[in-house]
Amino acid sequence: MPERVPTAKRSVRGSRSGRPIMALLDLLGRRWTLRILWELRETALTSRALRTACDEASPTILQTRLTELREAGFIELTENGYALTGLGKELFQTFAPLHRFAERWSRR
Amino acid sequence: MPERVPTAKRSVRGSRSGRPIMALLDLLGRRWTLRILWELRETALTSRALRTACDEASPTILQTRLTELREAGFIELTENGYALTGLGKELFQTFAPLHRFAERWSRR
DNA sequence: CTAGACGCTACAATATCTGTAGCAACACGC
């Protein structure tokens, strides 16, 4: 597992600045991360359901992302499957407007 | 160049749904994409300056991302270098609150 | 014409991701 999990405090792959925003952009910029947060936006999903929701993404990478997101404190494993934490919900809300933007984008 | 550029209308790598939000999440979830938009948030940058701003990211991938972002209509090449288009500015604003969130995240 | 910066590309080495298969643990009805 050569990939480092970004933390708000530690410096990060592709950024020696250690600024929290860079750590966050790095984490969110990894494949499937945004998608996972998106799919969990309103309901908890089991790892298998999440896999289905994400167009059958490979379980290997999904698992990697889930671990990263857990360590970042954005999701947690509950009895109903994976769910956004309070922090995760906050994060989602900061880019929820993306949905409306995407619709406008598609009409340009 | 085996990588497909997501479009709002066409289906996308990792998503056969063709929903605009998926195309957008796919594009934004590629390495350096978020970072590039972030670095261009307030000022245009030449490709070399952008490279420096992005911790010396490889010119190959930077160029690939710049092309994708141009085709998506989020940035353009002006006489001052690369700059966000109107659409790009809109996009940036939808996740600008991320900055404040990252600060809070770092204090948890 | 030299020197520098520009946008951009080639290419091999490396890191990351995919796809398929399968594990151990637990719950269910029987």
Added chain:
DNA sequence: GCGTGTTGCTACAGATATTGTAGCGTCTAG
């Protein structure tokens, strides 16, 4: 007990994406 199904998660080889270094052709300024 036994089989059947689900859970979260892992192994591993092959495909893809990214890195790092070098350098192209063009333009502008000295």
